[in-house]
Amino acid sequence: MKATPDTLTVSVWRGAESGGSFESFEVPNFESQTILDIVAWIQQNSDPTLTYRYACRVGMCGSCAMMVNGVPRWTCRTHVQKVVQDNRVEIAPLRNLPVIKDLATDMDPFFDKWIAAEGLHHPTKSRHDPIEQINPESAARVEAASGIECINCSVCYAACDTVANNPDYLGPAALQRAWTVYNDSKDAGRQQVLDAVSGVGGCHNCHSQGSCAVHCPNDLNPMKAIAGLKRATATSFFRKGSRT
Amino acid sequence: MIRPHRTHTLWFAYILHRLSGLSLALFLPAHFYIMSLALTQPERLDGFLKWTDLMIVKVAEYGLVFLLAVHIFGGLRLMALEWLPWSNGQKTLAAAAVGGAFLISTMFFMRAI
Amino acid sequence: MASTSNIDRHDTDILILGTGGAGMFAALHAQQTAPAGTKITIAVKGLIGKCGCTRMVQGGYNVALGTGDTVERHFMDTIIGGKWLPDQDMAWKLCEQAVVRVRELENEIGCFFDRNTDGTLHHKAFAGQTADRTVHKGDLTGIEIINRLMEQVLSRPVEKLQEHRAIGLIPTRDGSALAGVLFIDMRTGRFRFVRAKTVMMGTGGGPTMYKYHTPSGDKTMDGLAMALRAGLPLRDMEMVQFHPTGLLAGDHTKMTGTVLEEGLRGAGGQLLNGAENRFMFDYDPRGERATRDVVSRGIYAEMRKNNTSKNGGVFISMAHLGPDNVRAKFSGMVKRCADSGFDLAGGLVEVVPTAHYFMGGVVVDPDTRTAMEGLYVAGEDAGGAHGSNRLGGNGVANSTVYGGVAGDVMGMDIRKMAGLRDPDETVLDAEIARAQRPLSLKPGNVQALRHALQEAMWEDVGVLRTEVGMLRGIDRVESIKAELLQTGVAGDNLAFNLTWHDWLNMASLVDVSEVIAQAGIARENSRGAHYREDFPDSGSMESSYFTLAQMSGGEVQVTRAPVKFTIVRPGETVLPAGEPETLVEAV
Amino acid sequence: MMDIRLYMLQRISALIMAPLTLGHIAVMIYAIQGGLSADEILGRTQGSVFWFLFYGSFVAAVSIHAAIGLRVIVSEWLGLRGMVLTVFGWAVFLVLLAMGAQAVLAVTQT
Numbered sequence A: 001m002k003a004t005p006d007t008l009t010v011s012v013w014r015g016a017e018s019g020g021s022f023e024s025f026e027v028p029n030f031e032s033q034t035i036l037d038i039v040a041w042i043q044q045n046s047d048p049t050l051t052y053r054y055a056c057r058v059g060m061c062g063s064c065a066m067m068v069n070g071v072p073r074w075t076c077r078t079h080v081q082k083v084v085q086d087n088r089v090e091i092a093p094l095r096n097l098p099v100i101k102d103l104a105t106d107m108d109p110f111f112d113k114w115i116a117a118e119g120l121h122h123p124t125k126s127r128h129d130p131i132e133q134i135n136p137e138s139a140a141r142v143e144a145a146s147g148i149e150c151i152n153c154s155v156c157y158a159a160c161d162t163v164a165n166n167p168d169y170l171g172p173a174a175l176q177r178a179w180t181v182y183n184d185s186k187d188a189g190r191q192q193v194l195d196a197v198s199g200v201g202g203c204h205n206c207h208s209q210g211s212c213a214v215h216c217p218n219d220l221n222p223m224k225a226i227a228g229l230k231r232a233t234a235t236s237f238f239r240k241g242s243r244t
Numbered sequence B: 001m002i003r004p005h006r007t008h009t010l011w012f013a014y015i016l017h018r019l020s021g022l023s024l025a026l027f028l029p030a031h032f033y034i035m036s037l038a039l040t041q042p043e044r045l046d047g048f049l050k051w052t053d054l055m056i057v058k059v060a061e062y063g064l065v066f067l068l069a070v071h072i073f074g075g076l077r078l079m080a081l082e083w084l085p086w087s088n089g090q091k092t093l094a095a096a097a098v099g100g101a102f103l104i105s106t107m108f109f110m111r112a113i
Numbered sequence C: 001m002a003s004t005s006n007i008d009r010h011d012t013d014i015l016i017l018g019t020g021g022a023g024m025f026a027a028l029h030a031q032q033t034a035p036a037g038t039k040i041t042i043a044v045k046g047l048i049g050k051c052g053c054t055r056m057v058q059g060g061y062n063v064a065l066g067t068g069d070t071v072e073r074h075f076m077d078t079i080i081g082g083k084w085l086p087d088q089d090m091a092w093k094l095c096e097q098a099v100v101r102v103r104e105l106e107n108e109i110g111c112f113f114d115r116n117t118d119g120t121l122h123h124k125a126f127a128g129q130t131a132d133r134t135v136h137k138g139d140l141t142g143i144e145i146i147n148r149l150m151e152q153v154l155s156r157p158v159e160k161l162q163e164h165r166a167i168g169l170i171p172t173r174d175g176s177a178l179a180g181v182l183f184i185d186m187r188t189g190r191f192r193f194v195r196a197k198t199v200m201m202g203t204g205g206g207p208t209m210y211k212y213h214t215p216s217g218d219k220t221m222d223g224l225a226m227a228l229r230a231g232l233p234l235r236d237m238e239m240v241q242f243h244p245t246g247l248l249a250g251d252h253t254k255m256t257g258t259v260l261e262e263g264l265r266g267a268g269g270q271l272l273n274g275a276e277n278r279f280m281f282d283y284d285p286r287g288e289r290a291t292r293d294v295v296s297r298g299i300y301a302e303m304r305k306n307n308t309s310k311n312g313g314v315f316i317s318m319a320h321l322g323p324d325n326v327r328a329k330f331s332g333m334v335k336r337c338a339d340s341g342f343d344l345a346g347g348l349v350e351v352v353p354t355a356h357y358f359m360g361g362v363v364v365d366p367d368t369r370t371a372m373e374g375l376y377v378a379g380e381d382a383g384g385a386h387g388s389n390r391l392g393g394n395g396v397a398n399s400t401v402y403g404g405v406a407g408d409v410m411g412m413d414i415r416k417m418a419g420l421r422d423p424d425e426t427v428l429d430a431e432i433a434r435a436q437r438p439l440s441l442k443p444g445n446v447q448a449l450r451h452a453l454q455e456a457m458w459e460d461v462g463v464l465r466t467e468v469g470m471l472r473g474i475d476r477v478e479s480i481k482a483e484l485l486q487t488g489v490a491g492d493n494l495a496f497n498l499t500w501h502d503w504l505n506m507a508s509l510v511d512v513s514e515v516i517a518q519a520g521i522a523r524e525n526s527r528g529a530h531y532r533e534d535f536p537d538s539g540s541m542e543s544s545y546f547t548l549a550q551m552s553g554g555e556v557q558v559t560r561a562p563v564k565f566t567i568v569r570p571g572e573t574v575l576p577a578g579e580p581e582t583l584v585e586a587v
Numbered sequence D: 001m002m003d004i005r006l007y008m009l010q011r012i013s014a015l016i017m018a019p020l021t022l023g024h025i026a027v028m029i030y031a032i033q034g035g036l037s038a039d040e041i042l043g044r045t046q047g048s049v050f051w052f053l054f055y056g057s058f059v060a061a062v063s064i065h066a067a068i069g070l071r072v073i074v075s076e077w078l079g080l081r082g083m084v085l086t087v088f089g090w091a092v093f094l095v096l097l098a099m100g101a102q103a104v105l106a107v108t109q110t
Ligand SMILES: Cc1cc2nc3c(=O)[nH]c(=O)nc-3n(C[C@H](O)[C@H](O)[C@H](O)COP(=O)(O)OP(=O)(O)OC[C@H]3O[C@@H](n4cnc5c(N)ncnc54)[C@H](O)[C@@H]3O)c2cc1C
Pocket: C017, C018, C019, C020, C021, C022, C023, C043, C044, C045, C046, C049, C051, C052, C053, C054, C055, C056, C057, C058, C059, C060, C061, C062, C164, C165, C166, C167, C202, C203, C204, C205, C214, C215, C216, C218, C219, C220, C222, C223, C259, C356, C357, C378, C379, C380, C381, C392, C393, C394, C395, C396, C397, C399
């Protein structure tokens, strides 16, 4: 069937981890529609068995990312007109993660790596202590703040070829979080972070491909954060070397 | 394959660095072999060096020097990115690395012909 | 078909439903207070930390840590904001413990709230507050809070049941206590019954039965519907908070209904009707800067006069403040609007009031205990702390404070509990049958019913209410419910079958919608979020009552109960004499 | 696959090579004119401690550098892991080192 101007031809990947294929749908072409909207339209009107995931619908929760015309994107904030080519769109599950069904992936590996990178706070204080005065313009804080708005959507993880080729690689988001933790003056785990990102899947695997930064919907720059980790680990490597 | 998520400067810089490194690594044993002929069979070395007078070989050498230069400059850019304070001009630097490599290899080529 | 004999069965000690502020804090605190070896399980309808509304918090978190601010002042603002309906002991604990919780978030969980240049916490004032009280991380406070909590929970030995949807609270045979919770493992479509000594429910309410709504898509009142079926009393069920400026981008996009931040009006944003004239001063001398409920009603009234924009709402205009200025100050909002094709900085953006928060909920005590042994409720699912209106910034304070309380209390209570309780298998069977009902019916269009429900609630049980309207609303909801019960879902593959879950969402929503309307009829005055055109008066504060809804024998009964002024009486204050009325400088 | 030790080795060897290879190119640009001959090369290098050290350190560095580099590539593109990968890395290193040493000796020995 040929798409008329008021419909879109949407090719959607169907299947599970074991395999699948693209299936084509005709979807009405409304003004103000996002990719998530057309996916939902298909499930609600065309094929009730289509599976996908979303929650916030405003770019805050990072659960709706998919491959749109081969590019990883947050679908709830991707206007159809921005990506449509000849009235066609191709939608597939996010790359580099196991598929559960259709467009929904298993994000556990992404979060396991987040924790493996020590991407969590290591407290120096308790709830009984006052809140620390921290100059928001201090160099370390500015560095820590630069990656803090990550919504763990895994778009960068899907964009990175190193992730695709190296199952151990912790990936851009987890490493960026580690860099934030490392720069947090309230954190007691700085050496822990450096050790965690220096192992076989660590920051040193990154080839500065930069796809993470290009595709991050929040304009974050994990590549820069990873470079920071490389610098910090290298410095610490020499320091340790001179001590022993 | 150049898939849509890859079509940007730094990814091209990455693949260029990798392919140049790979080619150099494959060329290197050959280079070592030819050079070691100096010890055992100097006349065969000369034979090879004569061969380099051919235009086609000159162009190949040009390519090789380009690959070496682009790999070096690319490598220096990467190490600067990793170890020096961050600079936002990574795209420009990557382009400069390629430009510099062209310059050097062309110089080599001009001298060679 | 599944029956009690071929479902998965699973045991734990402490079970937590939901991973918003309430669920996450419950898990962390339970881990700290429960005896060693206690098994803790957290189950959630989506992915851990990636669903629910705590993540969507923009403005911030109310805590009395600002200069000159006190817990007493925060408490008074909460009581007055809630029009004297809040449970005062709960409101007090909320304000008092928020101080501890924010320190915990900063010092133990690792959040970083914005600082002043001297390094101290930055506080801003939300509407209805008499001090600069709201701590925040830009306008993405919820992301910071939930991401940090999520990391802590993920790194701990807590059992995680993701994409597990709770569908029934299953009591013991004698009905005296909770035995466990029935789930659908959404990824496989299988039923799983989890026994636990204590269960905390933090599924976050969510008034998504309205045509325009802000909460995340996973929130469909499942918790309150389950509590209703379990016979628990629910209070303040008529209290639905509308946010005045939801984005209006047409029926075809999920973007419609999402919040355009409060700060736009605060900064001088103007609301214009279809003829592009300002109208808010027709309704309130504060114009656009009036409180949420007042502005929502103003917009709604203007819409009823058909003075509307193309999609049936009104416009917000920022351009007079200078497009570049707007772009710099509200970059996130400008970008979000641009994604759906609107120019917030320089053009007009269509807005409409949108259902935002549900004040009503399960009756709990200040320790989060409910009428049913073993069941604890915290966060938006619990009623009482806010009364008729929730102050901006008190929502996330409430869920994090009481989630933590629930964790602590469960960790202690569990020591006194002998063992796991056995469920009433007939209730279990009935709940399974209820969930399976659509699978044997002829498939229909569930989404069409959802639209019908959202229209009905918006029109008849929405911003402006009358008895006639609400009765009509009940009729409409009942007929939608009847139709739902005849609407099937193709059931050949139940694995991650979203349409089945749409059906179950609708089942929860219709049940609770009906209660909202019934409670609305029972309140014959106008307080906070509840406005009766036929009873525009607020009634005497001294004789304030709250509504209680409870199901027995398949029927919902709504009664009224007097508010107990356990700490302060109307007209009085707990602030020391001579304290200024407000510490906020007038804009 | 690439931990900090391998990373540092690869970067340090690259840093050593950078001036050497640039120097090498410069010499080549200078020498290539009019074609190369074995005599010409040998005349420059034979018996020179400087060139021995120059090319010797290059060979040492490049064996390490290229071995690690190829190791990364085969791991990422061909999926080699574990023992096989280790063996591959060492093999590349040893082959390059042996061949390189031979070449250096050939051009610098008198
Ligand atoms: C857009 C927006 C902005 C807001 N801004 C603010 C603000 O600035 N300040 C403020 O104080 N408050 C704000 N709020 C309100 C605040 O978000 C809520 O009050 C609070 O976060 C509720 O927390 P909770 O833990 O109770 O629920 P939620 O955070 O909503 O979490 C509920 C959890 O339960 C899960 N769940 C639901 N149903 C089931 C089921 N059947 N089985 C298993 N799990 C289930 C959900 O998936 C989710 O994980 C805002 C709300 C919205 C929507």
